[in-house]
Amino acid sequence: MGVFADRYPDEAKVVRAALASSFLALLIGGAMGPLQTLHRIDYLRIMPSESYYTVLTLHGVALVILFTIFFLVGFYQWAVTDSLDRPAEDIRFTWLWYGLMSLGALMASLAILGGFTDATDISASVLFTFYAPLEAHWLFYVGLTTFIIGTWLAGADWFRSWWNWKKENKGEKTPLRTFMVLTTMLMWYLATIGVASAVLFFLLPWSLGIVDSVNPLLTRTLFWYFGHPVVYFWLLPVYMIWYVILPQIAGGRLFSDALARIVFVLFLVLSVPVGIHHQYLDPGIAEGFKFLSASNTMFLLLPSLLTAFTVVASIEHGARQRGGEGYFRWLTVLPWRNPAFTGMALAGLMFAAAGFSGMVNAGMNLNYLVHNTMWVPGHFHLTVGTAVALTIMAVTYWFLPRITGNPIFSMRLGLVQVLTWFVGMVLMSNAMHRVGVGGEPRRTADPFYDFEFEGVIGSIGELHLQIGLGALILTLSLVLFFIHLIFSWFGISSTTKITSEAAIRKPLSGKEHAPAVLENFRLWVAIAAVLIVLVYTIPIASIIVDGGLFGPDVAPVRPDHAPLFGLSGLSLSTEWLVAGAAGAVGAIAAIAGVLR
Amino acid sequence: MEIHKYEKIWFAAALVMVVLFISSVAYGAVGAGIQMVDDEGGEINPNEIGEHPKFEGFQDVAGTEASVTQVNESHYEAQIQANHPNFFPGEITIPEGSTVTFYITAGDVIHSYDIVGTNVNTMVIPGQIAEITAEFEEPKEYGVICTEYCGELHHEMEGKVNVVSQEEWDENYTDDLITIDERGGDN
Known part of the structure; x- marks a missing residue:
């Protein structure tokens, strides 16, 4: 079969553009990582502590919103086009949603970057959660909204393709990859209602001075209505990779098509009515509703445990196809030298560990001990920081040739890259969990107080060393990733072109075995909506009745500006202008190169 | 639909595990009696904290010496206001x-x-009163921190809970102690 880039050159361009945006965000967000880690543990402080929070906002927004979601839209565009074997309905519409997302990303990023200089009053040092009454410049909210509208249109684009495909293929079951895309997007439509209403009805009018008060508990609850399902928006493309691509690389095929579909349906149904588990310690929400969220959250373990089974079974099948034998000896014949395989396998392993720390977070009463401690970022650096990020990096070694037509620069370098990420994250995340159990808070520039935290197995000092070391190894891994990415992407030092690719193999138990009811999206959305209504109506109604729709006269608070590196005023703004202009030129050049 | 035997066993085991987790949370809440912070505390206007019955007589922000109010023999109340970057x-x-x-x-x-x-x-949370009750058995000095980012000086926000021995308490702290009746609270 011809390579995707040749079969669908126009679609491949969009996929490349989305991936370029994604990796640019990874570069920017990733660069903030060591800066804040070394500041936090007081090894290297090159900025005032006030700037830490601006750096942290950039780290969070760039990585968990821009990096993950830009990758998702690029990858999903490929999945839909390739699995339906059908071009985009109207490529101008496809560019429209990509353009809106980019514009939104640019606005939100500029708003955050404004916090580094006092030459402008634009700033958004409000972290990824932007809890009111902390206030960002309206540019930040407008940017986020534009970005999300772009993702909505992307979903509409894919649904349109699917509808037209269905008309031409009456009675046929939707191909697995498209099925996964559609269920993910339905979940996303339900989830983004929360953040869209928080921003459009409350935060944006408030930041523009149209209304002068908000109800902080209400906007916070609406944020978490979106804030938990968004993690499945990061995760579901990765699940698709584990289900569809990982068995392929292992030399086998997916175990069961039907089970994969059931898992995605379970995520559609259960992802949203759980957000209150981020608010176990909030006053103003009755205990019963916290318990309800805790139970729903525990049920969300089911699709992940099913995934663990199916993925391991598929890999084992692959190994046996390659001649593997015995209870565990089959593990040795797997393609461990392939960074795509090894990266994904290690990401899956770390995700299992993350599952356990997640169960602690979800345990309502146990949560008292770890809430807002370093345990929590320790947990999500395993989930989004490894299960998602490492899988995305690993799949690049498989995916890139298909969308660029250029071969991978060096599998060996790739292997070193995924291994260093794994080692770095084992060190960092392990130590973060442990200082968290000792009580050290997250989201702070300077966790050194008048009293001492007591470390768990190892002193806080030793654990800080481990965190710093882990962060540096992760940074190294990121540098290797980008060197490799650039060489592979542009085919530097390679004269050959890839002209054919292997088709995705059919599952052992194929889609003909999947019950037809799974395709009844209306039913699943209806069930999801009923669950959401059950879990959220009364808490939100009581928050509004008790505290008022716009709250009790709560004024916005803008965190103070803190010019970076102690520079300020005109000199800084000039430098930033120059740096910004250089960056923009570089970005344009890079995009031009991508689209060449 | 075809489901492998091992897959069925795995699914059943996973379901049992989920039920066990939920039971353990339920046991913690009901059996062990770990109460969650909830909506008991009620609402308050953040601009008029001193006028709320629970905070009556509470001297906010500027120089508070007031510490605790005695409800009965061994039960005390403490009113605390958080304002970036301090607790009062x-x-x-x-x-x-x-x-x-x-x-x-x-x-x-x-x-x-x-x-x-x-x-x-x-x-x-502004507009809400968090109500939480705890027992302090032994003398100890506890550190208190704000764990939610609240502004550029968030990391400087800390406080202290000092649990002193009965002798030290009787000697140094009972003179200015107010009781719930004197404060005129609503208890």
């Missing part, structure tokens, strides 16, 4: 073996009140 009062002192009910609210943005090393840990 920053330090409270109580005798060993006492039960303390905290009423905590915020005058500006979202904070938290976390007595490090204990399960006294709650979000503090």
Whole structure:
């Protein structure tokens, strides 16, 4: 079969553009990582502590919103086009949603970057959660909204393709990859209602001075209505990779098509009515509703445990196809030298560990001990920081040739890259969990107080060393990733072109075995909506009745500006202008190169 | 639909595990009696904290010496207001073996009140009163921190809960102690 880039050159361009945006965000967000880690543990402080929070906002927004979601839209565009074997309905519409997302990303990023200089009053040092009454410049909210509208249109684009495909293929079951895309997007439509209403009805009018008060508990609850399902928006493309691509690389095929579909349906149904588990310690929400969220959250373990089974079974099948034998000896014949395989396998392993720390977070009463401690970022650096990020990096070694037509620069370098990420994250995340159990808070520039935290197995000092070391190894891994990415992407030092690719193999138990009811999206959305209504109506109604729709006269608070590196005023703004202009030129050049 | 035998076993085991987890949370809430922070505390206007019955007589922000109010023999109440980057009062002192009910609210943005090393840990949200009750058995000095980012000086926000021995309490702290009747609270 011809390579995707040749079969669908126009679609491949969009996929490349989305991936370029994604990796640019990874570069920017990733660069903030060591800066804040070394500041936090007081090894290297090159900025005032006030700037830490601006750096942290950039780290969070760039990585968990821009990096993950830009990758998702690029990858999903490929999945839909390739699995339906059908071009985009109207490529101008496809560019429209990509353009809106980019514009939104640019606005939100500029708003955050404004916090580094006092030459402008634009700033958004409000972290990824932007809890009111902390206030960002309206540019930040407008940017986020534009970005999300772009993702909505992307979903509409894919649904349109699917509808037209269905008309031409009456009675046929939707191909697995498209099925996964559609269920993910339905979940996303339900989830983004929360953040869209928080921003459009409350935060944006408030930041523009149209209304002068908000109800902080209400906007916070609406944020978490979106804030938990968004993690499945990061995760579901990765699940698709584990289900569809990982068995392929292992030399086998997916175990069961039907089970994969059931898992995605379970995520559609259960992802949203759980957000209150981020608010176990909030006053103003009755205990019963916290318990309800805790139970729903525990049920969300089911699709992940099913995934663990199916993925391991598929890999084992692959190994046996390659001649593997015995209870565990089959593990040795797997393609461990392939960074795509090894990266994904290690990401899956770390995700299992993350599952356990997640169960602690979800345990309502146990949560008292770890809430807002370093345990929590320790947990999500395993989930989004490894299960998602490492899988995305690993799949690049498989995916890139298909969308660029250029071969991978060096599998060996790739292997070193995924291994260093794994080692770095084992060190960092392990130590973060442990200082968290000792009580050290997250989201702070300077966790050194008048009293001492007591470390768990190892002193806080030793654990800080481990965190710093882990962060540096992760940074190294990121540098290797980008060197490799650039060489592979542009085919530097390679004269050959890839002209054919292997088709995705059919599952052992194929889609003909999947019950037809799974395709009844209306039913699943209806069930999801009923669950959401059950879990959220009364808490939100009581928050509004008790505290008022716009709250009790709560004024916005803008965190103070803190010019970076102690520079300020005109000199800084000039430098930033120059740096910004250089960056923009570089970005344009890079995009031009991508689209060449 | 074809489901492999091992897959069925795995699914059943996973389901049992989920049920066990939910039971353990339920046991913690009902059996062990671990109460969650909830909507008991009620609402408050963040601009008029001193006028709320629970905070009556509470001297906010500017110089608070007031520490705790005695409800009965071993039960005390503490009112705390969080304002970036301070808690008011920053330090409270109580005798060993006492039960303390905290009423905590915020005058500006979202904070938290976390007595490090204990399960006294709650979000503090403007407009809401977080109510949390805890027992302090032994004399010990506890650090208190705000664990929610609240502004550029968030990392400087800390306080103290001082649990002193009965002798020290009787000697140094009982003179200015107000009782719930004197304060005219609504209890």
